[in-house]
Each structure stands twice: as structure tokens, then as C-alpha cells.
Amino acid sequence: DIQMTQSPSSLSASVGDRVTITCRASHDIAKYLAWFQQKPGRAPKLLIYTASTLESGVPSRFSGSGSGTDFTLTISSLQPEDIATYYCQKYSSALWTFGQGTKVEFK
């Protein structure tokens, strides 16, 4: 099975900071990678798919990059409403595996 490993598991940042989260697949998954945001007590929300395509309605400060095994989610300027846990997910080869999550908190 393909494993998805996110880093860091948590981070602290200030409003306006640039935040970067990485996700590594144990095997090549091309660009079959999505990013989700989950706030406490809420369902996850799709942010990005095909590694870099921004979902409709998602602020442009969110961006994704990568292909193959290494991927990145970037928040260009952290806003208070961005405090959440972020997950990557692969969706190819009949396995829809999530990373373990990255919790983003205020410093």
C-alpha cells in the first residue's frame, strides 16, 4: 500500500506568515493528490486537487505544487480563519489514503 506522510505534524505561525506543509507518497502517484482543511467539529473541505488546482471559492492565498512523490501546500499569508488541520490525500489505484494531518496554530 502507498503511505502518505505529512510534515510537520504541527506548526505555529503568526498572521501574515507564509506557511508550507509537505506531503510525501511512498510511491509515485503522479498528480493524484488533494488537500483538505478541517476545522474543529466540522467536516473537511476540499482546497486543492490534481496537486495544484484550486477548488472553486478557495482563497488564492492557498496553492499546491508537486508531482510524483513530493507535494507542498502553501498558505502565502496566514489569516485567522486558516487555523485548522490540513490533510493530503491520494486518490488513485483504488486506494484513497490520507496523510496523518498537520495542525496549524497561532504562535
Added chain:
Amino acid sequence: EVQLVESGGGLVRPGESLRLSCAASGFTFYNYGMNWVRQAPGTGLEWVSTISDSGGRTYYADSVKGRFTISRDNSKNTLYLQMNNLRAEDTAVYYCAKGKYYQDEESPFHIWGQGTVVTVSS
């Protein structure tokens, strides 16, 4: 508006069964793959199962294979998850989610329900 509403969660004892439902509205249900995802208390997201638009193809995580069955009734716009031989480690919030791509279950999870809580405890 696309909407997914889960129901059927509750408290059951180990070894018992439960069937979850997910009522869909606002889109052509029969044209999209559907999924179940769970989240145990204080932990991350775990993919559970996926079903194709027609229901002809189903997929399961190893942790539930042989115990859980995903199905759908396209005439009722409803997704199901039959859970048998439940264990304490199945305790979680269970979400249903719609695939984003038309007639392709290998698809990012586009729209999520609010979740239903399953507790397995003696």
C-alpha cells in the same frame, strides 16, 4: 445546493451491527462515485470505502474488509454502509463524501456530509 445528510449512528456493543445511510440531494446521484471516511476521536481521517456510480465496483480499507459493505440505491439517492462485527476501534465520526469527477470513482472527495457518530462499547 449539493447536500449529504448521514444518519444511523449510535451506541452499539462489540460484535453488533449498524447500518449508516447518507441521503444525497442537489446533484445527479447516479453519476458520481461515493465514499465513506471516518475519524476516531482526536485522530486523523481514515478512508473506509468507495463505490462507483453504478454500484458495480466497491473498494474497502483493509481495516474493514470482510466486515463492512458499501452499497447504494440510485432510485432513492441514498448511500449505505452496513457495518457488522463492530469493534471498539470502529468508534468514530463517519462521513459520506461525493466524488468530484463525473462517472469516475478515482476522484477527490468534493462534498462532505456533517457526519454521524458511531460508538462501540460494552
